[in-house]
Amino acid sequence: MNESIYVISVGFMLIFLGGLTFHRMTSKRTPEGARALLRPSGRLALMGVLLTAAYVFSLPGVYHVLEAIVPISNGTDFIAKCCAMTAVGVLGVHLAVAYGSETATTWIIGKRGLLVGVIAASGVLFTLLVADTPEASPRLEMYQGQRAVELNEWIVLAYTAYVLAPLLLPLLRDGRRNPLRLGRLASRLIFAGFIFSIARALAYPLELHAGPEAFYIFELVTHVSTACVVLGLWVFAIARRHRLARKTLDIGLSIK
Amino acid sequence: MAVSGSDFKQWLERRGITTSASELGRVTGLHRVTVGNQIRRGSVPETTVVGVARGVGIDPITALADFKDYEDLDSRPRTPTAAEVLSQVYHADLMVELQHRFHEDLFPRNDQVKIGFPHDGSHRAWIDAIDTGDVRHDVAEKTGTAITYLFSQLSDNKLTPIQAVTAARVSGTSMVAGLVVVGLITMEEGDWPVDIRETALMVMKNEDLVELIQQRLNLLQRRLRQRKEALEYAEKLTDLIG
Structure with a gap:
């Protein structure tokens, strides 16, 4: 009992401190040491590391090794989900800054963003503690029938949708207006990826109704969404590396 | 907007021109499938009408004036201001x-x-x-x-x-x-x-x-400014996101 209270209190403290750190690192008055995160390459690198960590932690081999260290049963799943949610948050900040969307920035890293992030992480931890998950199971796959696990999964999806939703309009606008053809393609790819993610969060009741066997089909939607976003970012990276804007968009007077 | 496929066919028949897609393709220099698709879809571009008219030796303006949307085409002097x-x-x-x-x-x-x-x-x-x-x-x-x-x-x-x-x-x-x-x-x-x-x-x-x-x-100044802004926007976005 005492051990459970200890784990819960430490868990919530970690969420609280993690949330505050994220807020501090991404706020306008950022300390010098965290300025790297303000640079686009720093944000992208952090997002890549977090996203990779989330996927790696969910691999059965790694998952079982980590389970031996983590004090609560299936705590690795909680860590993986926190990594994934933070990666989504960092991606959101990255795009909100790039598209100059004040609304998205406030939603993701303002006080409201911090509050939602902390509530989401707390919700994930709380539902994990409430659920009966004695055996290690990556993505809590063995316990998909439990109401708490369903809620746990939905919180992650809902937080993702919350972060991505305010970016839809800037993405859609850029997908139509970007003077660079590749830029339009990239924005449309990211937009498509976001739509898939939001659609999965909204269609979650359908997913529950379909039963545990449909879990991997719906997981496929998330994978397609991730692929679209990564491809979109990659296209932007290609455009930057090859200086395509400078090469394609002519500002000279020659009509030859 | 283009002329309708049925109007085009009727015009061909009225003028005694073949309606065969391959023959029309040969006359206009377009692929026969392209011409066939234009007729089948019911939307024949004006360029095809003009192409056919040129191919069979009809004045393109007279040919276009045979269609409803262009019937008053030659009703004013042709000389531009x-x-x-x-x-x-x-x-x-x-x-x-x-x-x-x-x-x-x-x-x-x-x-x-x-x-x-x-x-x-x-x-x-x-x-x-x-x-x-x-x-x-x-x-x-x-x-x-x-x-x-x-x-x-x-x-x-x-x-x-x-x-x-x-x-x-x-x-x-x-x-x-x-x-x-x-x-x-x-x-x-x-x-x-x-x-x-x-x-x-x-x-x-x-x-x-x-x-x-x-x-x-x-106009040129405005255009150059727009192009410069477009370039700056595209460069900024690719630098920030990529």
């Missing part, structure tokens, strides 16, 4: 003429206008030349085009034949001239003398020439 002709002279040629008027030995006059049309901004310049008030809105309304889309068509030199004819119709100018400007018919087919642009340029008054150059330079 001086402003219309000058709209098809590129500002570089206008400036050569201006320099010549400053010092005819140092800057000899061009025997021929060097830059052909359509040139960058020639569709917009033509609309400006015939505009009696609100021609853009009238064209958008009569052709069912969104006004913003019409603006971007003008910027991109993508005015369609029906839009050109509609613009001429509402502004009371030659309806054939619009088809020459959009490149559907040649200058010769539109009864434009070969040296019409050179003549119009030479007889132009100094003040008119300077004013026209000023207008064009204003």
Whole structure:
């Protein structure tokens, strides 16, 4: 009992401190040491590391090794989900800054963003503690029938949708207006990826109704969404590396 | 907008022209499948009608006038106004003429206008030349085009034949001239003398020439600013996201 209270209190403290750190690192008055995160390459690198960590932690081999260290049963799943949610948050900040969307920035890293992030992480931890998950199971796959696990999964999806939703309009606008053809393609790819993610969060009741066997089909939607976003970012990276804007968009007077 | 497939077929039959897609393809230089698809889908572009007319030796304007949307095409004199002709002279040629008027030995006059049309901004310049008030809105309304889309068509030199004819119709100018400007018919087919642009340029008054150059330079300045902004936006975004 005492051990459970200890784990819960430490868990919530970690969420609280993690949330505050994220807020501090991404706020306008950022300390010098965290300025790297303000640079686009720093944000992208952090997002890549977090996203990779989330996927790696969910691999059965790694998952079982980590389970031996983590004090609560299936705590690795909680860590993986926190990594994934933070990666989504960092991606959101990255795009909100790039598209100059004040609304998205406030939603993701303002006080409201911090509050939602902390509530989401707390919700994930709380539902994990409430659920009966004695055996290690990556993505809590063995316990998909439990109401708490369903809620746990939905919180992650809902937080993702919350972060991505305010970016839809800037993405859609850029997908139509970007003077660079590749830029339009990239924005449309990211937009498509976001739509898939939001659609999965909204269609979650359908997913529950379909039963545990449909879990991997719906997981496929998330994978397609991730692929679209990564491809979109990659296209932007290609455009930057090859200086395509400078090469394609002519500002000279020659009509030859 | 294009002519309907059934109207096109009826026109072919009326004129005693074959309706075979492969034969029409041979006459127009298009692939037979392309012609077949155009007829089957019920939307035959004006370029195909003109291509067929040329192929069988019919005057393209007479051929187009056989269709409902173009029936009044030849109801006005074909000769364009001086402003219309000058709209098809590129500002570089206008400036050569201006320099010549400053010092005819140092800057000899061009025997021929060097830059052909359509040139960058020639569709917009033509609309400006015939505009009696609100021609853009009238064209958008009569052709069912969104006004913003019409603006971007003008910027991109993508005015369609029906839009050109509609613009001429509402502004009371030659309806054939619009088809020459959009490149559907040649200058010769539109009864434009070969040296019409050179003549119009030479007889132009100094003040008119300077004013026209000023207008064009204003447009050029705006265009350059837009291009620069577009470049900066694209570069900033690729640098920030990539």
